[in-house]
Amino acid sequence: MSIKESCRLNITSVAFGGAGVGRADGLVIFVPFTAAGDVADVEIVERRKKFARGRLLGILEPSPQRTEPLCRYFGRCGGCSYQHIAYRHQLNIKQAQVKEAFLKIGKVPEPPVEKVIASPCAYAYRGKAELHTAKTRKGFHLGFMDTSGGRLVDIERCEIMEESINQQISEARSQERFEQSGSDLTFWSNPQGRAGDAVVRTVKSREFLVPRSGFFQANLYLTDAMVDEVCRLAGLEKRASILDACCGSGLFSIFLAQSAERLTGVEIHEKSVQYARENAERNGIQNAKFICADIGDVLSGMAERQDAVDLILLDPPRAGLDPKTLTAICKVKCPDLIYVSCNPATQARDVKYLNECGYVLASLQPLDMFSQTEHIETVGWLRRK
Template identity: 30%
Template sequence: MAKQEVPVKKNETITITFEDLTHEGSGVGKIDGYPLFVPYGLPGEEAVVKVVKVNKKFGFGKLLEVKNPSPDRVEPPCDVFYKCGGCQIQHMSYKMQLEMKQNQVKNVMRKIAHLDHVPVHPTIGMEDPWRYRNKVAIPVGEKEGELITGFYQMRSHQIIEDMDTCVVQDDANDRIVEGTRRIASRLGIKAYDEQKHRGVLRHIMVRTGRETKEAMVVLITRTKELPHKEELIRELTETYPHIKSIVHNVNSRRTNVIMGNETNVLWGEEYIYDSIGNVRFAISAKSFYQINPPQTKKLYEKALEYANTGESDTVIDAYCGIGTISLFLAQKAKKVYGVEIVPEAINDANINAKLNGITNVEFAVGEAEKVMPKWKDEGLDPDVIVVDPPRKGCDKSLLQAMIEMNPKRIVYVSCNPSTLARDLRILEDGGYETKEVHPVDMFPQSMHVEAVCWLERKVSN
C-alpha cells in the first residue's frame, strides 16, 4: 500500500476555509481531508495561512489574512492579546464563546462517555464578561534600572513590557500592582533574575474581595529579607486604604512555581474576607478561592439544585477545598462531611464554618479515595455525594468508593470536560444514570469551561 502524501509543506502559504473549532479555540480547515489547526481562525472564514508545522495526520498554521471575517469576529479590547496567551478567544463574540463551550462538553459526552442522549444545556454566561478575576500574580523584571511588571509572552519567560492593564482583572488589582511596582522601583528593590538566580522581588500578588473590596498584597521574594519594607508598607497603605493585609512569601528555589513555603504577615490581618451569596469566607495568601465569585454563585446554585438535599440528608463533599460547596450544602442538609488532601485548606474550611456559625459540617484531611472507604466502614451512609476534582478528574479508587457507598444521587462539578466524560462512563457502568449536564463559564475570554453534572442511582428491576 502506497504511503499517503501530506498535501501541504512547511512554510507554504495557502488559502483555507475554516469549518470548525478545536477545544482550544483554534480554527480547523482541511486541505484534501488533511486538518490544519490555526489559532484565531473562526468557522466560515476564508483565510490566507502559513503552514508552520506538519505531522502525519494534521498540521498547524499561522493566520496571515482573513478574506471574509465571520460576523462573530470582534476586535479584542486588550492591546497585548496576540502576544500574551492568558486569554485565547477575545477575538470571538461572547455568544460564540458560550456556544463553543457547550459544544465542547457535548462532543466529549458523545465521543468519550457515549452518552448522546444526555441533555447538555446552554452555557451559563456572565452579563459583563470582563474584569472578573479577583486575584493576580504578576512577574517582576527589570529594564534600564527600573522595575517592570507584566505577564509572560506566549510560550516564553519574556515579560510583556507595554502591558499596564489586564482587561479580565479587577481594576483595583491592576492599580495596586502598578503602585507596588512604582514604589518598589523608587526604593531600589531589585527584581529577581531567573537566569542568574539573583535579585529579590519575583512576583507581586494581589487578592481582592469582590463584595468587601478588601485587598491583600503578597510580595514574593527570593530572599528572606525584604529591603525597605517599612517604607514600602507605609506608602502602600497610605496610597491604597482598602489594603487590609500585606504578606511576605519567600521562594528561594529555582522553580516556575510562584509561591514558596514560608509566609509571614508584614502588616495588617492574615485574612481578607469576601462573600458568595450568604456565605462569608476568610481568604489567606495561599487559600484556594474561586477567582470569579459571581459565576461561582451560579455554579453552586446549580450544584445545590442537582443535589436536591433535604433536612434528613447526609452529604459527602469530596475535594472540599476551603469548604465553599460544603457550607452551601450544610444550609439544606442534616450533615455534611468534607475531605481534602491539603491541610491548610481544611484549616481554612474550619475557620469558614465557624465564621458562618455552621455546626453541621465535619472536615477531614486526607485522600478522598482513602478517607471515604474508612467512613463507609464506620457506618457513614451518604444520601448525596458531591465531587469537585482537579483537572485530572477522579481517581479510579474514589469512583469505586462512591459506587460502593451507593448514594441516591451524585453531583459532579468539573473543570475539564474530557476527564468528566471519562469518569461519567465509569459511574454509568457502576449503576448510575447521567440526567443532565450544565456548562458554566467561569473564565470568559479563555477556552476553559466548567460543568455541573447530575447523576441518579439506577432503579433495579
C-alpha cells in the same frame, strides 16, 4: 502539506482549546485566533499524521462572529483565546465543545448539556491573578506567559481582571516589588478586605475567609449562580449525610449544610481546612465537620467500613479524579453525585468510568466562569441506576 507551507482555509468551527478548525488536502488544521466563517491565510507550523497546526498570516474574509479585542496584548499573551469573537458566540462555542467532549470522551450518546450560563461581566470579572516575574536587560518584567508558553509577556494591565487588581499590578511595577526573578506574584481583588493572612470573599451575602495561597472561584459575578445550581441539584429534601470532596474553604459546604443532618468536608490543603472550620462557625453552621486528608483515602476507608452517604459533591482540580478516588466512589455506592469541573475533558473521562459502574449523567450545566478564555466550568449531576 509540510511545515512552513502556506494555504488558504475556510474556518468551519472552533475546537476545544480555542483554535479554529479548517481542512486542506484532507488534513484537519488547527489555527488559533480564528473564528468560524473566517477565510484565512495560514502557515503550517506543526505536522502530525492526522492533523496539523497553523499560524495565522492574515484574514481575507472576516467572520460575522468577529469583534475587536479589548486587550492590547491579545494574540501574544497566552491567557485569552476568544476576545476576537463576540461574547454571545463564545457561549455557543463552549456549549458545543462540552457536548463534543461528552460524546467523544465520555461516550454519552446524548449529552444532557444545557445552555451556558453567561457571566454578568464578560471583562473585569476575575478576583485573583497570578503573574510571573523576570529580570531582563531592560529591567524587571511582570506578566503572563505567551501563547507558546516559553516567553513572558510584560503587561501593564489585564482586561479580564477586576480593576483593583490592575491597580496593584501598576503599583508593583512602579516599585519593582519582586522578591526575585522567576517568582510569582499573587493579587486578589479589593485587598483592603483581608483579615490577617486571609482574603475575604462574599458569596450570596455570606463572607468567606480564604488563605492567600488557597483556591476560590475566580469569577466575582457568577459564583452565586454556581452555588444556586449545586443547591438546586442537592434538592430541598434533607439528606442524612453529604460529603463535600475537595471542599476548599467550605464554599459549597456552608450552603449545603442546610440540606443535611450532617456534612463532612474533605480537603488536602491544611490552611483551607482551618478557614473552612472558621467559615462554618462564622455562618452559624453546627452540623459540619472538616477533615484535612486525601479524598481517595477517605472514600476508600468509607468503602471498607461500608459507611453510607446520600450525596457526594466532587470539585477536583483540572486533572480530574484519580483512579483510586473513582474506584472508591463506585464501592461506596452513593445514590447521587454532583460533579463540579473546570475541565470538561477530564470530567467526561471520569463520567465514562462512573457510567460503567452504574451511574447515569442526568444533567450538565455549563457556566462561563472564564469569559474570553478557552476554559469553561460545568456542574454535572449523576444518579446511580
